[in-house]
Amino acid sequence: MIKVEKISVMNFENALRGMRNPLESWDQSDSYYDNGQYIIGPNDLSLALKLIKAGSDHSKFVRQVFVSMDITAPLYWYKEFDTYKISTVANSTSTMHTIHKTKITPELFSVEKINNSSYIVFNNYCNHLELLRRQYLETKDKDIWNMLIQMLPSSFNQTRTVTMNYAVLSNIYKSRLHHKLSEWLDFCKVIERLPYNELITVGGK
Numbered sequence: 590m591i592k593v594e595k596i597s598v599m600n601f602e603n604a605l606r607g608m609r610n611p612l613e614s615w616d617q618s619d620s621y622y623d624n625g626q627y628i629i630g631p632n633d634l635s636l637a638l639k640l641i642k643a644g645s646d647h648s649k650f651v652r653q654v655f656v657s658m659d660i661t662a663p664l665y666w667y668k669e670f671d672t673y674k675i676s677t678v679a680n681s682t683s684t685m686h687t688i689h690k691t692k693i694t695p696e697l698f699s700v701e702k703i704n705n706s707s708y709i710v711f712n713n714y715c716n717h718l719e720l721l722r723r724q725y726l727e728t729k730d731k732d733i734w735n736m737l738i739q740m741l742p743s744s745f746n747q748t749r750t751v752t753m754n755y756a757v758l759s760n761i762y763k764s765r766l767h768h769k770l771s772e773w774l775d776f777c778k779v780i781e782r783l784p785y786n787e788l789i790t791v792g793g794k
Contacts, residue, residue, distance in 0.1 A: 590699040590746065591772040592661040593779045601627045601785070604653035608637060629785055641759075641791055651755040651788055652676060658779075659750050663699035665743040666772045676757050681749040688737060689726060693719040698744040699772075714742075759789045 602620070609615050619630030629637070640647040662670070691697070693715050700711055718740060725733040762780050765773040780789055 590661075590663065590701055591666065591775050593658050593776065594661075595657070595659045595750075596779075596783070597657045598784050599655045599657070600653055601629065604650045605629065605633050605637065607653060608633075608640065608650035634785070634787075637788055638791055641788060645756075648756070651759065654755040654788070655752060656754065656758065656783065657750065657752045659748060661746055661748045662772055663744045663746055666699075666770065667747065667749070668743070669770070669773075673753070673757055673761055677751065677753045679749045679751045681747055688741065689722050689734065693722055697746060698742060699746055700744055702771075711742075755789050758783070762789055 605618065605620055606615065609618060617632055617636075619632040621628055621630065637648075637650070641651065695708070695712055695715050698711075698715075700708065703711060718737060721733055721737045721740070724730070725737060758780050762777055766777050768774065780786060783789065
């Protein structure tokens with residue numbers, strides 16, 4: 590399971606102005622604001638796609654289009670997402686500080702693909718984690734808390750506020766579009782809904 594919320598895309602105007610700096614072709618720019626929304630004109634969009642197709646040396650401007658979003662996803666997905674550390678900043682909910690504050694149930698985990706018999710096993714496992722949580726609240730025993738942390742499955746869902754740019758998203762899209770984890774497929778669909786997503790997805794499909 591993955592959920593992406595509170596998406597903000599910023600800095601198109603400055604990125605596209607910088608795109609035209611090498612040839613000082615600012616007079617050919619045709620982008621504009623309409624009711625507070627930045628509209629990329631056909632001249633600018635054509636040049637942008639041409640530079641992207643020419644390679645990373647020519648498409649540096651997409652590193653200046655910033656995206657912020659809240660992502661709720663399992664820890665096993667974040668282990669792969671964390672390979673995209675360049676130009677990425679994230680603040681997450683703290684497992685260390687908050688795991689003992691919420692009742693531990695299967696709803697806190699991404700386990701929608703396990704079958705009924707496995708779900709029964711997992712539910713019993715959650716019951717044991719909940720027992721440890723209650724014991725820790727009663728005793729404040731750090732050994733119990735450490736057991737709780739070490740036994741926490743990688744399917745545990747965490748929320749992060751993430752800021753990155755269109756270049757990072759392009760790398761993600763091209764690498765993960767056909768991944769076997771459904772979370773990546775869903776994340777790529779989110780990318781496809783971003784404004785001027787062709788600046789990300791060109792060449793990816």
